[in-house]
Amino acid sequence: MTVKNLQQQNQTPELEELRANIDRRKLLSALFAVIGLLSILAGLIVILALVIQLAVEGIPRLSWQFFTSFPSSDPEMAGILSAWVGSFLVMLVTTAAAVPLGIAAGIYLEEYARKDWLSALIEINVTNLAGVPSIVYGLLALGFFNYILNLGESILTAGLTLGLLILPVVIVTTREALRAIPDSLREAAYALGASKWRTIWDHVLPYSAGSILTGIIIGLSRAIGETAPLVTIGALTFIAFLPPSPIQPEFPFFSLEWLKSPFTVMPIQMFNWVSRPEIEFQVNAAAAGVVLVFMTLTMNGLAIYLRYRFRKGIKW
Amino acid sequence: MTDPFLSIVGSTRFTERKVSRELKERAIATVLFLAALVSVATTVAIMWILISESIQLFQHVSLWEFLTGTEWAPLFEPPRYGILPLVCGTLVTSGVALFVAVPMGTIAALYLTEFASPRLREAVKPILELLAGIPTVVYGYFALLFVTPLLQLLLPELPGFNMLSPGLVMGIMITPLISSISEDAMRAVPLELREGSYAAGATRFQTAWKVVFPAAISGISASYILGISRAVGETMIVAIAAGLQPIITLNPLDSAATITAYIVQVSLGDIPHGTPEYQTIFAAGLTLVVITLIFNIIGYFLSRHYREKY
Numbered sequence: 001m002t003v004k005n006l007q008q009q010n011q012t013p014e015l016e017e018l019r020a021n022i023d024r025r026k027l028l029s030a031l032f033a034v035i036g037l038l039s040i041l042a043g044l045i046v047i048l049a050l051v052i053q054l055a056v057e058g059i060p061r062l063s064w065q066f067f068t069s070f071p072s073s074d075p076e077m078a079g080i081l082s083a084w085v086g087s088f089l090v091m092l093v094t095t096a097a098a099v100p101l102g103i104a105a106g107i108y109l110e111e112y113a114r115k116d117w118l119s120a121l122i123e124i125n126v127t128n129l130a131g132v133p134s135i136v137y138g139l140l141a142l143g144f145f146n147y148i149l150n151l152g153e154s155i156l157t158a159g160l161t162l163g164l165l166i167l168p169v170v171i172v173t174t175r176e177a178l179r180a181i182p183d184s185l186r187e188a189a190y191a192l193g194a195s196k197w198r199t200i201w202d203h204v205l206p207y208s209a210g211s212i213l214t215g216i217i218i219g220l221s222r223a224i225g226e227t228a229p230l231v232t233i234g235a236l237t238f239i240a241f242l243p244p245s246p247i248q249p250e251f252p253f254f255s256l257e258w259l260k261s262p263f264t265v266m267p268i269q270m271f272n273w274v275s276r277p278e279i280e281f282q283v284n285a286a287a288a289g290v291v292l293v294f295m296t297l298t299m300n301g302l303a304i305y306l307r308y309r310f311r312k313g314i315k316w
Numbered sequence: 317m318t319d320p321f322l323s324i325v326g327s328t329r330f331t332e333r334k335v336s337r338e339l340k341e342r343a344i345a346t347v348l349f350l351a352a353l354v355s356v357a358t359t360v361a362i363m364w365i366l367i368s369e370s371i372q373l374f375q376h377v378s379l380w381e382f383l384t385g386t387e388w389a390p391l392f393e394p395p396r397y398g399i400l401p402l403v404c405g406t407l408v409t410s411g412v413a414l415f416v417a418v419p420m421g422t423i424a425a426l427y428l429t430e431f432a433s434p435r436l437r438e439a440v441k442p443i444l445e446l447l448a449g450i451p452t453v454v455y456g457y458f459a460l461l462f463v464t465p466l467l468q469l470l471l472p473e474l475p476g477f478n479m480l481s482p483g484l485v486m487g488i489m490i491t492p493l494i495s496s497i498s499e500d501a502m503r504a505v506p507l508e509l510r511e512g513s514y515a516a517g518a519t520r521f522q523t524a525w526k527v528v529f530p531a532a533i534s535g536i537s538a539s540y541i542l543g544i545s546r547a548v549g550e551t552m553i554v555a556i557a558a559g560l561q562p563i564i565t566l567n568p569l570d571s572a573a574t575i576t577a578y579i580v581q582v583s584l585g586d587i588p589h590g591t592p593e594y595q596t597i598f599a600a601g602l603t604l605v606v607i608t609l610i611f612n613i614i615g616y617f618l619s620r621h622y623r624e625k626y
Contacts, residue, residue: 029521036427039420040440046488047447050458104351112345113352125355131542131612132605133549135576136362138583139601143365147589164358171355195337197344218449225451228551228576232583232597267453267552274457274556282461289454300449304442 054293058286066287071239071269075280080288082239083269086155087224089243089258090265093159094166094223099216101163102170106212109171110178111200130168137165138232146233153234155243156259161229166219173215177208210310214303221299225292227267239264266292366605369598373397376592382599388562388578390596397596399603401562405479405572406607409554410547412483412568413490417543420487421494422529422536428495429502430524444492452489456556459485464557477559477571486553490543497542501535502528534618541615545608551576575604 069079109126113119141161151157181204189199243261264272266288273285374382377397385398428437464481468474505528513523529536559571560581573581579597587594 025519025522029519032423032521032524033427033431036423036431039423040427043420043424043447043488043491044443047450049462050450050454053458053462054454101351101354104348105355108345108348108352112348119352122352122356125359127616128609128612129355129358131545131608132362133545133551133576133608135549135551135579136366136601136605139579139598140358140362140365142583143369143598144361167355167358171352195341197341221449225449225453227451227453228555228580231580234583234586267451270457271453271552271556274453274460282457285457289457292451293454296449296451297446300446304445308442 051293054286054289057283058288058290061283061287062290066284070241071264071272075278075284078273078281078284080266080269080291082242083264083266083288084291085242086239086263087265089155090158090162090230090263091220091224093156093259094162095216095220097160097163098166098170098219098223102167102216102219103174103212105167106171106174106178107200107205110175111196111204126168126171130172133228134165134226135228135232137161138229140164141229141233152260153262154260155263157233158230158263158265161233162223162226165226165229166223169219169222170212170215173218174208174212177211177215178204180211181207210306214306214310217299217303217306221296221303224265224299225267225296227271230265230268231271266295362605366598366602369595370602372590373592373595373599386564388573390593395592399575399600401564402573402575402578402600403603403607404564404566405554405558405562406548406574406576406604408566408568408572409479409483409486409558409574410544412480413486413547413550414540414544416484416487417491417494417547418540421491421539421543422498424491424495425498425502425536426524426529429499430520430528441496444496447489447492450489452550452552453556455485455489456482456553459553459557471569474569475559475571477557477561478569479554479558479572480568482553482557483568485557486547486550489550489553490546493546494539494543497539498532498536501532501539504535505531538615538618541611541618545611545615548611549576549604549608551580555580575600 066079067084068081069077070081071083072078105122105126109119109122113122138161141157145151145157145160146153151160185203185207186199189203194202239262243258243263270285270288270292273281273288276282382397382399384400385396386400387396387398388401389396428440432440459482460476463485464474464476464478467478467481474480509527509531510523513527518526554574555577558574558577560573560577561571562573562578563570565572579600582593582597587597
């Protein structure tokens, strides 16, 4: 009797304590779930604020005139004609430089490279290059392309710089795309007597083209928003003319003169307007920002959609 | 009787075709190899350009003065070449960014792996990826013209250029980077560990915080390191919103210059090739590369350690 009483007396507070403890821990867990959700929401809200602020400031300024006018000291008259033409031409050079090089390097590393110190060195290099700050590429461009190769502050210099900058992105996504192709496909081609390159060119590459394209779009959308490496080569100039046209009326009907032309690009035009003290120019900056964000988000969205589709579409 | 196949193999036409095919294959392999070498060439070119220009500067400025001097005024008379104020500005803005990005990124990753439904996770991931695509010049605009005025409502003394606002915006920018890498690390933690924890009566939070987080710690810290090196190298946000005063201060409310902002500032003028002014941006760039390289190496070893664990 006394023992039983004693046990009861001891148990009840213990059980209550245990229950309280469980409740406390469950509450803590629920609390963390709320904090987790809030922290994700906070990030999204900040971005929403960014987009809304940009849209409210910038969209009223968007007009046909804004897209077809050169920069001007009069904020009402200023536009982004030279900037978007410049961005477009620089992107052409960037694509021409980064895409073949990146895909070729990716194929080498994934399909050809032996496991030796040289390929290990190249691999570590690619990883490291992806972590180099973009402004350092600008210093490379200033010292190497501009002063040693004498390419000047030109569209060619800018395109090559951004091409090198996105090269690691193209290499890495090419490798991932190639890795996703099962070996049985290669073995089937070899069994029919195809050479290594025939196998890659006729079978492996076509199947991985979709995923490689995704990587290229992501790389280009990064390049189109890059400012720092182009500021470094001295691109921030008041450009009130267009580069010479690539198409000519006389033989040979096209010209590469535009490669040597001075230029400005969208992010630099926006940076120029943000840095001015007059408030009127900041409206222009917001409008340029709207165009820029629209371009990069569209490209990124396209890439994400493509990746989603290709993952879903092919089942090996 | 001769085997028809063997007779084809033995014929000269077949051998010729085989040789020409072999040659073509080798030529292609060489071209592909050269393309892969471009990345190595880029690294060599970067280091060569940075070092050769910096050496020219160090011929008339001592390395000791550069590393320990507390004044950075290369354009004034007499010029002063102490990099410390720029390093200080870089570390303060990066510190503010990490103060935002590390907790937010970690909590978001823990939530997404341990709490969120797969549908929510699938919906949030692409949105976070989209954020990483916004150009940094736009983030700079946002810091200068939205976040700073907002902060000035709370802190009326805050100057128009300060390190707090670009730091905060940079933190938001690198949060997705940290959360997505941490999430991958936490996803790699074996399910048995979680099941053991639940079987012992732990709640979701206890499992997430005391089992999953420590198990993935090396992968998570690698993501922090990547975040640091991104913040240290970030240029446009600080160049637009932090100001250009190279002063030594640990107060994020002050205006200060970072290494990257200094490079942009000098590049905006017409820099004559070969002048000390021209060489300082390469010396500053070299400092930046050395700092990020140190962080990248630490990150590399952390992630290797983490791969060996399971």
